[in-house]
Every structure is written in C-alpha cells, then in structure tokens.
Amino acid sequence: MTRPAAAALDRFRELLRIPTVSMPPGEPDADGAPFVRFRDAVERLYPALHGALEREVVGGYSLLYRWRGADAAAPLVLMAHIDVVPVVADEWDRDPFGAETVGAGDDAEIHARGAVDDKGALVAILEAVDALVTEGFTPQRDVYLAFGHNEEVAGDGAQAIVEVLRQRGVRPSLVLDEGGAVVEGAIPGVHMPTAVIGVAERGVMTVHLTARELGGHASTPPRDPATARLARAVLRLHRRPFPTRLVPPVRAMFETVAPHTTGPLRPVFASIGVTGRLLAKVFPRLGPELNALVRTTAVVTELAGAAGANVLATSARASVNVRLLPGDTAASAAARIRRVIADRRVEVEVASASEPSPVSPWTGPAWDRLVAATASALGEDVVPTPYIQLGASDSRWFTEISDHVYRFTPFHLTRGEREALHSHNERIRVGSWLRGIEFYRDLLRAG
Structure with a gap:
C-alpha cells in the first residue's frame, strides 16, 4: 500500500x-x-x-x-x-x-x-x-x-x-x-x-403455486383442502429436482483445476469429457454449492394460507425461487414445474423472471x-x-x-x-x- x-x-x-x-x-x-x-x-x-x-x-x-x-x-x-x-x-x-x-x-x-x-x-x-x-x-x-x-x-x-x-x-x-x-x-x-x-450467472425466477377452495369453518374441512393440494405439489417439486448436467464453464473449471487436484479425482477431472456425466450426478451429494453448479434449482421460500387458525384457506400459496442454469429458460422451467406437480387444480404463475x-x-x-x-x-x-x-x-x-x-x-x-x-x-x-x-x-x- x-x-x-x-x-x-x-x-x-x-x-x-x-x-x-x-x-x-x-x-x-x-x-x-x-x-x-x-x-x-x-x-x-x-x-x-x-x-x-x-x-x-x-x-x-x-x-x-x-x-x-x-x-x-x-x-x-x-x-x-x-x-x-x-x-x-x-x-x-x-x-x-x-x-x-x-x-x-x-x-x-x-x-x-x-x-x-x-x-x-x-x-x-x-x-x-x-x-x-x-x-x-x-x-x-x-x-x-x-x-x-x-x-x-x-x-x-x-x-x-x-x-x-x-x-x-x-x-x-x-x-x-x-x-x-x-x-x-x-x-x-x-x-x-x-x-x-x-x-x-444463473437466471432468477419467482413462481407462485396456488390452490383454491371455497373456504369456511375449519371444523368441517373438505376431503381435499387447498392446503393439502399445495403441500402435495410442494413435495412433488422437492422430490423431483431438475436434471443435472455440466455446462461449458463448469466443464472448463474442472479442466483448469485438474493439474492442481490431488488423489483419485485428478484423473477424473482431467478426463472430464468422459467422466462429466457421472460427476454431474455425484456432485449434488457433496454439498449445496456443487449441486447448484450442475442443475437448475427450485426451492419453496414462502408459504401462505388462511388468516386464522380455525379458518379454511380460500387460497393456499407457495413461492418458489428458481435459479436457471445456462441452457434452461424461464419458459422451459415453468413447463417442467407444471409437469412435475401434475395437478391442474394448482395454478403455476411466473411472477417474475430473468433469463441466464x-x-x-x-x-x-x-x-x-x-x-x-x-x-x-x-x-x-x-x-x-x-x-x-x-x-x-x-x-x-x-x-x-x-x-x-x-x-x-x-x-x-x-x-x-x-x-x-x-x-x-x-x-x-x-x-x-x-x-x-x-x-x-x-x-x-x-x-
């Protein structure tokens, strides 16, 4: 200095x-x-x-x-x-x-x-x-x-x-x-x-999932309330994450660090063209940062329901934060979310989106x-x-x-x-x- x-x-x-x-x-x-x-x-x-x-x-x-x-x-x-x-x-x-x-x-x-x-x-x-x-x-x-x-x-x-x-x-x-x-x-x-x-950098989306019903008193709940339908949709989305893949910058990152890698991973990184698909499947198990490098991620961040503990929700809503890996788009991600949820009674609305x-x-x-x-x-x-x-x-x-x-x-x-x-x-x-x-x-x- x-x-x-x-x-x-x-x-x-x-x-x-x-x-x-x-x-x-x-x-x-x-x-x-x-x-x-x-x-x-x-x-x-x-x-x-x-x-x-x-x-x-x-x-x-x-x-x-x-x-x-x-x-x-x-x-x-x-x-x-x-x-x-x-x-x-x-x-x-x-x-x-x-x-x-x-x-x-x-x-x-x-x-x-x-x-x-x-x-x-x-x-x-x-x-x-x-x-x-x-x-x-x-x-x-x-x-x-x-x-x-x-x-x-x-x-x-x-x-x-x-x-x-x-x-x-x-x-x-x-x-x-x-x-x-x-x-x-x-x-x-x-x-x-x-x-x-x-x-x-990855794109950013906010997606709202909304299930609706007539509402009423919680003492007489319907067979399939809005909250249950929303919970089912959230669970399906969690259990079926976006597929993994290696995008070119991530592939280049592992090629760059390969000469500086110790142990059995050195030849794995050095031959990323052959091992890349397997690595992309393994990385999500090694931590959230590596998981985010190899897939579009989607996580529910907000939940909202009825105004009171003894009131049926006329609508139950979840906000989903989606981070798009290059190669994915807001449209393709929204389409996949709808397929995974597989419930026409749950509305899927893209509230905001910016592409990768x-x-x-x-x-x-x-x-x-x-x-x-x-x-x-x-x-x-x-x-x-x-x-x-x-x-x-x-x-x-x-x-x-x-x-x-x-x-x-x-x-x-x-x-x-x-x-x-x-x-x-x-x-x-x-x-x-x-x-x-x-x-x-x-x-x-x-x-």
Missing part, C-alpha cells in the same frame, strides 16, 4: 456504519436518507477522486463516475452496489452496523453488514482509484465506476446506469462486478487457493487482464478459473452493452465468511481486504 492502511480501514469502517439497507421497489415512503448520507460521506472521504472524476446520480441514488483516460473507446467498468440486506440484530454477536474490529494484524476481522456484500469491493475500488489519482496516474482508456443502490431487491439502479451508457454509445471492453472469490477447499480434491471468476446471462469468454485480452491482476496482487499460487455465478448480480444488465462481463470479488474468503453473506456475523479479514485494493490498482494500471 502506498497510503497508510490504517486510514483506509478507518474510511471503510465509517462507510460500513451507514445503514444503507435496500429500499423495496415501488414503496413511496422508503427512506433514502442513508443513501444520501453515504453519497456525501464518499465525497468527503475521497476528495482526490471527486476532483478528477465526473459523477452523476442516476435513478435517485445510484452513482456513476467517469474517469477520462487517454482514449474513450473500449472502457473498463468496475461495479459494486451500495445497498445491503436487512439484519436481525439479535442474531449477531456484535452491532451489525458498528464495524467493530476484532483481533490484530492481517487476521483481524471487521464485523459489519456489507463488509463483503458489497461495500468491501465498493470501498476497495474507491481506495484504488483515489490513490492512483493522487499519484497523478491517468488510465489508458476511460474507466467507469458503477454503483447501484438496489441490487439486493433486483431494483432498477444498475439498469438505469446501463441505459445512460447505452444512449451514449459506450461499449465496455471489460465489466467487473461482485461474484466469485479466492477460495480453498470449495472444489473436492483441490487444496490450492482458487480464484473462481464468474463468466455467467450470456457466457463471457475465458480467453482473450479481457480475461488475461483479470488473470494478471489476480497473480500480481493476490498471489502467483492462486489458480484463476471460469465459474458459473450461483447468485444474481447487477452485472446481468451490463451484458446488453458488453460481451466481456465478469463476476469476481478479489478477497480470500473462508467457508465461514462465505456462509455469513446475507446471514449474521458478516465479516472480512483486514489483510484480505487490503489485498483486494491492490487487485483493483493492478487491474487499472494494466489497461
């Missing part, structure tokens, strides 16, 4: 303490004050950046910065999002917006909502750009910083930024958003640190630039590999204006740190976060 790490950490903690909890879309009374406070704090904390970059407020609270380079063509876009998911404070060991540091040195942990998802990346980007501006650095090509304000509720902040860039004819050569990280032990047999870089993203290449200049920054900042021993992003991100909107959209958060995360995302005790280690700043600096210098 060319600037004191302690000062960077102070700025990080100050921004983590601002509770920019996502505002549900369409709520006119949503409080945007924390987002205004965050915007003002960023301007105050990073004066060099704001002196050199042009800033626009888009869609109410999203931020778009332009750093003019020697050439405006084929710019770099660095993304992150300002909003964080809500907290249940009683479940946390510490104040979720206290940004308390626990421990000392590189292994010290900063505990806060947003430490990883996604203010960790956002503030690391700000630190990298502000430091380079202070040094007098000018990028070879334009750089855009795109910070959406409602990613966690699939809002329109990033979409509005994309529309602004599209109208101006901006066609990025590389877009980088949150996504995979540097992990160890996530892939069976692979003990080397692996940088899993998302080259695509296009797949970005894992060869060529954009990919090579990511790989080079990974090696220089995160370690020569880190193995970069393509990967399917399991969750959704704002980056999917940028596929409209770029063929090179990637999803990678440049932090070394343990399993426990990954499991804390959207849960309690979210945290990041100090050394991991500081190395992330170096990644963004090296990425900016490379282009």
Whole structure:
C-alpha cells in the first residue's frame, strides 16, 4: 500500500456504519436518507477522486463516475452496489452496523453488514482509484465506476446506469462486478487457493403455486383442502429436482483445476469429457454449492394460507425461487414445474423472471487482464478459473452493452465468511481486504 492502511480501514469502517439497507421497489415512503448520507460521506472521504472524476446520480441514488483516460473507446467498468440486506440484530454477536474490529494484524476481522456484500469491493475500488489519482496516474482508456443502490431487491439502479451508457454509445471492453472469490477447499480434491471468476450467472425466477377452495369453518374441512393440494405439489417439486448436467464453464473449471487436484479425482477431472456425466450426478451429494453448479434449482421460500387458525384457506400459496442454469429458460422451467406437480387444480404463475446471462469468454485480452491482476496482487499460487455465478448480480444488465462481463470479488474468503453473506456475523479479514485494493490498482494500471 502506498497510503497508510490504517486510514483506509478507518474510511471503510465509517462507510460500513451507514445503514444503507435496500429500499423495496415501488414503496413511496422508503427512506433514502442513508443513501444520501453515504453519497456525501464518499465525497468527503475521497476528495482526490471527486476532483478528477465526473459523477452523476442516476435513478435517485445510484452513482456513476467517469474517469477520462487517454482514449474513450473500449472502457473498463468496475461495479459494486451500495445497498445491503436487512439484519436481525439479535442474531449477531456484535452491532451489525458498528464495524467493530476484532483481533490484530492481517487476521483481524471487521464485523459489519456489507463488509463483503458489497461495500468491501465498493470501498476497495474507491481506495484504488483515489490513490492512483493522487499519484497523478491517468488510465489508458476511460474507466467507469458503477454503483447501484438496489441490487439486493433486483431494483432498477444498475439498469438505469446501463441505459445512460447505452444512449451514449459506450461499449465496455471489460465489466467487473461482485461474484466469485479466492477460495480453498470449495472444489473436492483441490487444496490450492482458487480464484473462481464468474463468466455467467444463473437466471432468477419467482413462481407462485396456488390452490383454491371455497373456504369456511375449519371444523368441517373438505376431503381435499387447498392446503393439502399445495403441500402435495410442494413435495412433488422437492422430490423431483431438475436434471443435472455440466455446462461449458463448469466443464472448463474442472479442466483448469485438474493439474492442481490431488488423489483419485485428478484423473477424473482431467478426463472430464468422459467422466462429466457421472460427476454431474455425484456432485449434488457433496454439498449445496456443487449441486447448484450442475442443475437448475427450485426451492419453496414462502408459504401462505388462511388468516386464522380455525379458518379454511380460500387460497393456499407457495413461492418458489428458481435459479436457471445456462441452457434452461424461464419458459422451459415453468413447463417442467407444471409437469412435475401434475395437478391442474394448482395454478403455476411466473411472477417474475430473468433469463441466464450470456457466457463471457475465458480467453482473450479481457480475461488475461483479470488473470494478471489476480497473480500480481493476490498471489502467483492462486489458480484463476471460469465459474458459473450461483447468485444474481447487477452485472446481468451490463451484458446488453458488453460481451466481456465478469463476476469476481478479489478477497480470500473462508467457508465461514462465505456462509455469513446475507446471514449474521458478516465479516472480512483486514489483510484480505487490503489485498483486494491492490487487485483493483493492478487491474487499472494494466489497461
């Protein structure tokens, strides 16, 4: 670090303490004050950046910065999002917006909502750009910083930024958003640190299953009440998951890590063309992350019935969250759900859907630039590999204006740190976060 790490950490903690909890879309009374406070704090904390970059407020609270380079063509876009998911404070060991540091040195942990998802990346980007501006650095090509304000509720902040860039004819050569990280032990047999870089992400659907009846008093229930029909449909959907398959990026991931695999899995990964079908059947038994890599998933997340304990439900409804593997579509998934449920009295309604993203290449200049920054900042021993992003991100909107959209958060995360995302005790280690700043600096210098 060319600037004191302690000062960077102070700025990080100050921004983590601002509770920019996502505002549900369409709520006119949503409080945007924390987002205004965050915007003002960023301007105050990073004066060099704001002196050199042009800033626009888009869609109410999203931020778009332009750093003019020697050439405006084929710019770099660095993304992150300002909003964080809500907290249940009683479940946390510490104040979720206290940004308390626990421990000392590189292994010290900063505990806060947003430490990883996604203010960790956002503030690391700000630190990298502000430091380079202070040094007098000018990028070879334009750089855009795109910070959406409602990613966690699939809002329109990033979409509005994309529309602004599209109208101006901006066609990025590389877009980088949150996504995979540097992990160890996530892939069976692979003990080397692996940088899993998302080259695509799964689509997202919400499907409502609804069973209806006349209602009435619970003392005289019908032979087949709506709740029983709905429960039967939910059970059928659970017992018959989507089929497994290896999509090209996942196949490439195992080919990439094969030389670094120990034990009997090394020849299995090395001959993935032959063993792929068997592996796709085995992986769901090895954990939820591997299961999600090889199939479209569908899980019931909400259930609703009658308004009272002694009232028959006039309708019973289940919400199903579906994540589409590339190659599947919202239409094909809905059709399969109807076939599996096999009950015309249960309505299947697609409430919302976005298709899987296009797949970005894992060869060529954009990919090579990511790989080079990974090696220089995160370690020569880190193995970069393509990967399917399991969750959704704002980056999917940028596929409209770029063929090179990637999803990678440049932090070394343990399993426990990954499991804390959207849960309690979210945290990041100090050394991991500081190395992330170096990644963004090296990425900016490379282009």
